[in-house]
Amino acid sequence: xxxxxxxxxxxxxxxxxxxxxxxxxxxxxxxxxxxxxxxxxxxxxxxxxxxxxxxxxxxxxxxxxxxxxxxxxxxxxxxxxxxxxxxxxxxxxxxxxxxxxxxxxxxxxxxxxxxxxxxxxxxxxxxxxxxxxxxxxxxxxxxxxxxxxxxxxxxxxxxxxxxxxxxxxxxxxxxxxxxxxxxxxxxxxxxxxxxxxxxxxxxxxxxxxxxxxxxxxxxxxxxxxxxxxxxxxxxxxxxxxxxxxxxxxxxxxxxxxxxxxxxxxxxxxxxxxxxxxxxxxxxxxxxxxxxxxxxxxxxxxxxxxxxxxxxxxxxxxxxxxxxxxxxxxxxxxxxxxxxxxxxxxxxxxxxxxxxxxxxxxxxxxxxxxxxxxxxxxxxxxxxxxxxxxxxxxxxxxxxxxxxxxxxxxxxxxxxxx
Numbered sequence: 067x068x069x070x071x072x073x074x075x076x077x078x079x080x081x082x083x084x085x086x087x088x089x090x091x092x093x094x095x096x097x098x099x100x101x102x103x104x105x106x107x108x109x110x111x112x113x114x115x116x117x118x119x120x121x122x123x124x125x126x127x128x129x130x131x132x133x134x135x136x137x138x139x140x141x142x143x144x145x146x147x148x149x150x151x152x153x154x155x156x157x158x159x160x161x162x163x164x165x166x167x168x169x170x171x172x173x174x175x176x177x178x179x180x181x182x183x184x185x186x187x188x189x190x191x192x193x194x195x196x197x198x199x200x201x202x203x204x205x206x207x208x209x210x211x212x213x214x215x216x217x218x219x220x221x222x223x224x225x226x227x228x229x230x231x232x233x234x235x236x237x238x239x240x241x242x243x244x245x246x247x248x249x250x251x252x253x254x255x256x257x258x259x260x261x262x263x264x265x266x267x268x269x270x271x272x273x274x275x276x277x278x279x280x281x282x283x284x285x286x287x288x289x290x291x292x293x294x295x296x297x298x299x300x301x302x303x304x305x306x307x308x309x310x311x312x313x314x315x316x317x318x319x320x321x322x323x324x325x326x327x328x329x330x331x332x333x334x335x336x337x338x339x340x341x342x343x344x345x346x347x348x349x350x351x352x353x354x355x356x357x358x359x360x361x362x363x364x365x366x367x368x369x370x371x372x373x374x375x376x377x378x379x380x381x382x383x384x385x386x387x388x389x390x391x392x393x394x395x396x397x398x399x400x401x402x403x404x405x406x407x408x409x410x411x412x413x414x415x416x417x418x419x420x421x422x423x424x425x426x427x428x429x430x431x432x433x434x435x436x437x438x439x440x441x442x443x444x445x446x447x448x449x450x451x452x453x454x455x456x457x458x459x460x461x462x463x464x465x466x467x468x469x470x471x472x473x474x475x476x477x478x479x480x481x482x483x
Contacts, residue, residue, distance in 0.1 A: 072347035075425055079391060081342075082356060083405070085373065086398035089315060091242040097227045102287050103240035104400040105226075109216035114206035115232050118151075118168040123201040126182055126190055127152075127161040127173035133196035141189050146170060160190055169202060176201035209233065219403030221287075241401045246283050247310035249293040249319045250276050251303075251331055252379070257295070274381050274449060275320040282388060283318075285483060286396050293317075296331070303330040308338055311359040311372040315399065318392065321379025335359060335374055343376075347463065349424040350446030351387035353378045373399075382446040386427050386458070389481045407480040409460060411472045416440040418467035425463050429455035430475070438475060457481070 092106045121127065132140065143159035146152035148166035155161055155172035163169070163176060178201060181194040209215050215233060216226055222238065230238055255273040256266060266272070273295065283290050293310055296303050296319070310317050319331050332355070335341045341357035355376030375392055377384045394405035415437035418428075429451040430438040438459060441451040457477035459467075467473060 072352070072424065073344040075346055075348045075390060078344055078346050078354065078356075079394060082391060082395045083398050085356075086395050088401035089242045089244060089399050092240055093242070094237045094239050096237055097231055097235070100222050100227055100238050100240060101224060102285070103222050103238075103243070104287065104397075104402045105216055105218050105220045105222055106239040106241045106401065108214045108218050109230060109233075109235070109238065111209045111211055111213050111215045111233055112235075113233060114211040115209040116203055116205055116207070118205050120166055120168050120203050121163045121176045121201060122165065122203050123176055123178040124164050125176045125178040125180075125201065126192070127155060127163045127169055127176050128192075128196050129155065129157070129173060130175040130196040130198045130200070132158065133175070133177065133192045135195050136193055138192045138195075139185065139189050140192070144170070174198050174202070217403065219401055221397070221402055221404070244288045244315045244396050244399045245291060245313065246288045246316045246318055246396070247291045247293045247314040248276065248279055248283065249296050249306065249310075249317065251296045251298075251319055251321045251329075253298045255295050275377075275379070275384050278381070278385055279318065279320065279377075279388065282393070282482065283396065286393060287400055288316075288396055298330065300330045300334065304334045304337070307331075307334055307359060311338065312361055314372055316373040316375065316396070317359065318375050318377065320377045320384050331355075331376060335376075339371065339374065341374070341376075346387070346391075347424045348386070348390065349422050349426045350380065350383040351378060351390070351427075352383070352424070354387055354391065380446050381449045382452060385452055389458075389476075390427070393481070407476055409474040409476055412475040413437045414459070414467050414471050414473045415469055416467065417469055418461065418465075421464045421466050422461075423463055426461045427476075428459040428461055430459050431456035438473065 140158065140160040142162050143156050144152050145162040146167045147164050151168050152161055152170035155170045161170050161173060175196040175198055177192050177196050183191045183193060185191055215229060220226060250273050254270050256270050258272050280290050291314055293306060296306055307317060332341060335357055339357055339359040341355055343355045345352050346354050357374045358371040359374055361370045361372065377387050397405040415433055416439060428444060429441045431454065433439045441454055443451065457475055460474040460476055461467060
């Protein structure tokens with residue numbers, strides 16, 4: 067019997083996103099707590115920014131027609147610091163003005179102080195001609211009154227929060243954070259700190275996936291519930307997953323969804339709900355499971371279900387799968403308008419002479435020439451490669467790479483945030 071065909075990554079992602087309906091509910095949160103959250107509704111500007119025409123420089127506000135040539139001398143009729151509003155500019159005079167201060171009525175230009183000379187009698191000589199509108203920030207040029215300043219679905223950044231603050235907004239409406247139960251599986255796992263490294267029994271390993279996954283899920287706006295390590299025991303696995311499904315939106319496991327006698331996650335999920343087990347056409351990260359678990363009293367709609375994602379146990383395979391599939395899924399649960407990173411085309415400083423039959427994600431970083439160099443050992447168990455790397459090259463199946471070729475680069479600076 068021939069093996070089942072591998073599922074293309076893009077097909078798997080489309081299937082996930084089709085099930086990732088934004089979670090109901092949300093809240094209004096203070097700006098200081100809103101970084102990284104997803105905006106639930108358009109932010110409509112209650113005022114214009116800047117509110118008045120103002121100076122972009124420290125200098126002198128003038129009528130440009132009166133300073134049409136260098137050497138013009140005018141008396142200074144007023145001084146306008148930021149935060150104060152001056153009086154109408156009298157013809158034949160200049161106003162001392164500072165950055166951010168409103169332009170006085172009648173003025174249409176600012177001459178920066180570096181092009182002015184203050185004379186002994188208090189008048190000012192302009193060493194350059196003034197052009198209409200120079201160094202003037204027009205009212206509303208940044209944000210118009212009633213315009214959409216921030217769009218729903220935006221993942222809020224410090225810059226976006228600053229923009230909201232400039233509009234006088236103290237809070238923003240955000241979508242609900244997914245509650246994610248995170249499990250590791252296997253009696254061979256030990257938690258760091260539970261045993262000294264030199265005392266680790268043969269056949270045991272320290273659980274690294276727990277820390278990678280928890281850290282990433284928190285960065286992506288999730289509330290993480292640590293479910294600990296599931297033992298190789300069917301009854302204990304059933305009890306833990308059923309309990310987590312009651313109050314979590316998503317359950318995530320690493321390892322345990324294969325067909326081995328000690329892999330209990332798969333039959334438990336199938337008993338409590340439904341499971342699709344795929345072999346994704348990607349390297350690393352082929353094994354992947356997706357499904358749902360019913361909650362008690364489920365009436366058949368999705369509100370009575372918890373999503374389930376099963377990841378490979380190999381640490382690098384787990385990480386790449388998480389970046390390509392889990393990240394867009396949890397962002398979609400939050401209603402984010404952008405769930406996939408933008409690829410950048412960068413020149414390769416390495417060769418791939420034996421193309422893989424699967425779409426491959428290569429760990430790379432920029433060198434001094436700005437090109438991408440390859441980590442020497444691309445084995446899916448080498449976690450040091452993910453610390454060394456600055457991102458991934460997304461290399462299509464059966465594709466050779468020659469030094470100097472332009473390749474698709476996915477920086478960790480975008481994937482991990």
